[in-house]
Amino acid sequence: MHILGARRPSFATAPERRPSSHSAPSIAPSTRSRRSSHQFVLRDNESIIHPPEPYDPDDKDTQDDPDLKLFAYPFWAPELADVRKAYLIPVAMVTTFMCIVVWLFFGLYWASLFNVSDRAANLSGWIINRDNSTIGNALQDALLAASGNRTVSWSSRDPALYPSPADVMHAVDPNYDTWIVVDIAAGATDALRRAQLSADPAWDPASVVAMYYSDARSYQTYPGMIISPTNAILAAASTRVVRQLAQQTFANNASALAATLRDAPHTLIGALDVRAVNMHPWNNPVAIAPTFVGMIYLLILAFQVTMASFMSRQAIKNHLTFRAYLAMRFCTPAVAYIFISLMVSLINIAFELPYGASFSYGAGFMIWWCLSYTGMLVCGLALESVITIIGPKFIGIFLIFFIISNVSVANYPPEVMNRFFHYAYAMPFYQMRQVYTTILFDTGKHIYILKYFGILWAWMALILLTMPFIVWIDYNRVRHSRLHGDGTAPSH
Numbered sequence: 001m002h003i004l005g006a007r008r009p010s011f012a013t014a015p016e017r018r019p020s021s022h023s024a025p026s027i028a029p030s031t032r033s034r035r036s037s038h039q040f041v042l043r044d045n046e047s048i049i050h051p052p053e054p055y056d057p058d059d060k061d062t063q064d065d066p067d068l069k070l071f072a073y074p075f076w077a078p079e080l081a082d083v084r085k086a087y088l089i090p091v092a093m094v095t096t097f098m099c100i101v102v103w104l105f106f107g108l109y110w111a112s113l114f115n116v117s118d119r120a121a122n123l124s125g126w127i128i129n130r131d132n133s134t135i136g137n138a139l140q141d142a143l144l145a146a147s148g149n150r151t152v153s154w155s156s157r158d159p160a161l162y163p164s165p166a167d168v169m170h171a172v173d174p175n176y177d178t179w180i181v182v183d184i185a186a187g188a189t190d191a192l193r194r195a196q197l198s199a200d201p202a203w204d205p206a207s208v209v210a211m212y213y214s215d216a217r218s219y220q221t222y223p224g225m226i227i228s229p230t231n232a233i234l235a236a237a238s239t240r241v242v243r244q245l246a247q248q249t250f251a252n253n254a255s256a257l258a259a260t261l262r263d264a265p266h267t268l269i270g271a272l273d274v275r276a277v278n279m280h281p282w283n284n285p286v287a288i289a290p291t292f293v294g295m296i297y298l299l300i301l302a303f304q305v306t307m308a309s310f311m312s313r314q315a316i317k318n319h320l321t322f323r324a325y326l327a328m329r330f331c332t333p334a335v336a337y338i339f340i341s342l343m344v345s346l347i348n349i350a351f352e353l354p355y356g357a358s359f360s361y362g363a364g365f366m367i368w369w370c371l372s373y374t375g376m377l378v379c380g381l382a383l384e385s386v387i388t389i390i391g392p393k394f395i396g397i398f399l400i401f402f403i404i405s406n407v408s409v410a411n412y413p414p415e416v417m418n419r420f421f422h423y424a425y426a427m428p429f430y431q432m433r434q435v436y437t438t439i440l441f442d443t444g445k446h447i448y449i450l451k452y453f454g455i456l457w458a459w460m461a462l463i464l465l466t467m468p469f470i471v472w473i474d475y476n477r478v479r480h481s482r483l484h485g486d487g488t489a490p491s492h
Helices: 028-036 078-113 116-122 134-146 165-172 188-198 222-249 254-263 285-312 322-350 361-390 395-407 419-426 428-441 448-484
Strands: 124-129 153-156 180-184 209-213 274-278
Touching: 078 395, 078 419, 116 222, 124 134, 134 153, 134 180, 134 188, 134 222, 165 180, 165 209, 180 222, 188 222, 188 254, 209 222, 222 274, 285 322, 285 361, 285 395, 285 428, 322 361, 322 448, 361 395, 361 428, 361 448, 395 428, 419 428, 428 448
Parallel strands: 124 153, 124 180, 209 274
Antiparallel strands: 180 209
16 A cells, blocks of 8 residues: 555556566566467556566666676665655655554544543432431432533433332333433332341341442443442442441440340441442443454455556546446445455354344344444445545545544443543444444343434435545546546556
8 A cells, every 4th residue: 555655556557678688588478478469467566467577687677777687785785775765755654644643543542541530420320229328328328429520421210100120120221311220229228227126147248228220331342430339339328327326226236236235246347239230231341342352343444445446447447438437336346345344244153142132142243243243334435535635645544534433433432431431422433333232132122223223324325425426526637647647647
C-alpha cells in the first residue's frame, strides 16, 4: 500500500522492446516475447502480475544509473547519494505523516477511555425498600448519600410497582430501565431482631438484601464502576446498622446477648450479606474475540477485498459501460463478503460460542451471519466509495480513522463517555456489538435487534445513494481523458 511518494500504477500493454546489444541474443528476445504476451504490466510493481524477470544491467526499468556497480557499496557510500536520498526522503515523509496521524486519530480512542469512572453518575441504580424500618432505611440512606460520587445515581422506587423478583429482573434486563437494583426484603429488621433474641442458628445473612444486575450487558462497566462501589457502600452500612440494632435489642438483656454470641454469632457479626443475582453473566471469555477484536478483523478483511478489487479491475474497467462498471464495483465485494462472513461465523462454532443462548442454535447462527455480512457490506462499500475519492495512496489512513472511530465507542456504554462520543449510537460497530451480545448472552429485548439492523441498513441506503455519483465522477473523468485526452488520467 502506497502512502506518499509513490507513483500511480500505469496499466497498459507493455511495448515490446528490442534486446540490448550487450545481451545474449538467444535469451533476450524470448524474454521480451514472453513479457509482451501478458495482458498488461504494472510498471511500479510488476511482481503483482508477473514473476520478476532476470536482472538486465542495460534495462532502464531495473537500473536508473548505469554508472553504479551492482551489489558493491555500503549504505553510506558517496556514490549512492542520489538513490539514497530518493529512498530516505519518502520514508521521512511517511514517518512524519504517521506522527501526525497518531495525534489526529489515536487520541480519539484514548479520550474515549479517559475518566470514564468519573461519569458513573450517568448510570442509574434503583433502591426498592420493602422493609421501611431500621435496616431498610439505613441501607437506602447510605446509597442515596453516595449517589453520584463516582458511583451510580441512586433513586428509590415504589415496591408496589415491582411486587416480585421477576418484575425486578425484567426491569434490569431485558427492559434496560436501570443498571442495578438493590432490593431490601420486607420485614428485614424484625426478622433479624427475632433471630438475635432467639439465637437462631438458621439465620441466613443473604436473605435480606438482593442485588440484581446483568453483567453481560457491559462486562467492562459492571465490575469496577457499579458492583464494587455498591458492595463497599452496603458493607459499611450493614456493619453500622447491625451494631445499632444489636445495641437496641440487648440494651437491658445481657444474658440474651451472651447466649446469642455463643449459639448464633452470625446474627451479630456479618449478619447482613448482599446476595448478588447476576442474571446474564459474561461467562465465556472467548466471546471477547468476536464482540470486539473480531469486528476489527471484519473491517480489515473488507479492506483487503477492496484493495484486491482495485488492483484487479484496472484491465477491464476501461472497456465497460458505466452501468456494468458500477454493478461490478458493487456486486464483486457483495458476493465476496458472503463467504468471508460465513467463515467468520463458522469459526465461532469451533470454539463453542453459544449461538443458542437467546434463540434456537440455528436461528442464532443465521442472525449472526446476516449481521456479520451486513456489517462487512456497510464497511466495505464505504471503503469502495472512499478509495474512489482519495485513491489508494491514502485509503490506509482512512482505514485507521474508520477503525479507531468505531472501536472508541465499542467498549464502554456511551453514558459513561464524554458527550462527544455519543455518536456511538450511529456507528456500525456499536450496533453489531449489541446484537452479538444479545445472541450470546440473551441480553436486551429481541425487538431491539431490528433497531440495530435498521441503523446498519440506513448506512447502506446512504452508501447506495452516494456511491453511484462518486463512481460516475471518476468514471466520466477517466472516460473523457481516454477518448479526448492523452489517456493518462489516473483512475480509482
